[in-house]
Amino acid sequence: MKRDLFPEHILSEVKRGKFSPFYLFYGENEFYKNYVIEEIRKRFIPDEARELDFQIFYADEMANDLSPVIEFVSSFPFMSDKKVAVLRDIDKIRSSALNTIIGYLNDPVEFACIIFTAQKPDFRVNFFKHIKDSKKAIQFKQFNEFETISWIKRKAKEMGIEMKHEACAYLYYIVGNNLYELNSEIQKLFSCYGKDSILGLDEVKFVASPLKDYTIFDLIDTISSKRLADSLRILNTYLEREGKEKVLSILGMLIRQFTLIQKTKAILQMGGDIKRVQKEVQPYLFLAKKLIKQSHFWTEEDIDDVFLRLSEADAYLKMGLSGSLVLEQLIISICS
Known part of the structure; x- marks a missing residue:
């Protein structure tokens, strides 16, 4: 029985500057799939060539016609030595359509790589059997407890954080083995404590655990x-208590708040005082004072960037991404 390769084998090849003309990445661990794809992209396609020599295709947009993928990889690279194509959810394509590219797999161009992704491919189908027989099928399993805790420690180290084992285990037990959510939590820790931090259980609990009702x-x-x-901690507490449906309310409140801050800053820059802020922005004195204080934290460029990121967050929510993760990343991006 032919055994599939491990993702680590592909990463090792990539570090040595090698890749195969095609791979099948299958399994449930989407985060790790995307990580390996990005490592391949970074190694072979420079950022300035990304738009021309790297392309992602989606099976549900292909109408069972795979010729655009073959046309893309068959043409010579524009700004790099290689080309990389990713065809997502290949297991959604009809087997008859899959058979049309077996000929290419038998005689692929040397300068290109096609990465097919799938959840549960049927290896009785000729296309998938061909890739498996070629030893180019890589299974991405969900991590078990030991693998997840080890991954947390490695990921933190990549960011310049040393997390003690107990802290890694605690994070695993409160989040699970969802690498997207764990990655978000580690980014929060990095944003809060910074590079070269040594984090134990207490430090992780302080950021990851709710403390009171807000x-x-x-x-x-x-x-x-x-x-x-404080913002990240309060966000987690509030959403846990009020429910994830409050995400849009928070986004709306942030748009309103930064509109008020922008108006307040403009008044102050034109020589206005608190009375004018009360007249034109916020009539209550204590809130006007708070707006003036908060306006000092932000430059005009900062505020423009905040509105851009709020617009992006709204788009992500409309795409169906996790509301809590979108807000966490939004807060990190505007407060860091």
Whole structure:
């Protein structure tokens, strides 16, 4: 029985500057699939050539016609020595259509690589059997407990953080083996504690665990004051208590808040005082004082960037991405 390769084997090949003309990445571990794909892309396709020599295709957009993929990899590279194509969800393509590219797999061009991705391919189908027989099928399994904890430690180390084993285990037990969510949590730790930090259980609990009940106004205030760690902690507490459906309310409140901050800053730059802020922006004195204080944390360029990131977050939510993850990344991006 032919055994599939491990992802680590592909990464080792890539580090040595080698790749095969085609691979099948299959299994449930989407995060690790995307990580390996990006490592291949970075190694062989420079950023400036990405638009021309790297392309992602989606099976549900192909209408069972795979000729665009073959045409892309068959043409010479424009700005690099290699070309890389990714065809996602290949197991959604009819077997009759898959048979049309077996000929290419038998005689592929040397300068290109096609990465097919799938969840549960049927290896009785000729196309998948051909790749398996060619020893180019790589299974991406979900990590078990030991693998996940080891991955957390390695990922943190890549970011310049030393996480003690107990801290890694705690993060695993509260998040599970979802690498997307774990990656987000590690990014939060990095944003809060910085490079060269040594993190134990208490430090991880401080960021990852809710401490008290907060209101949406507490959240908006901490974000407006660039208090990153407090903002992330309050966000988790609030969504856990109120439910994920509050995500859009938070986004709407942030748009309103930064509109007020922008107006307040403009008044102050034109020589206005708190009375004018009360008249034109916020009539309540204590809130006007708070807006003036918060406006000092942001430059005009910062505020423009915040509105751009808010627009991006809204688009991600409409695409169906996890609301809590979208907001966490939004807060990290604007408060860091």
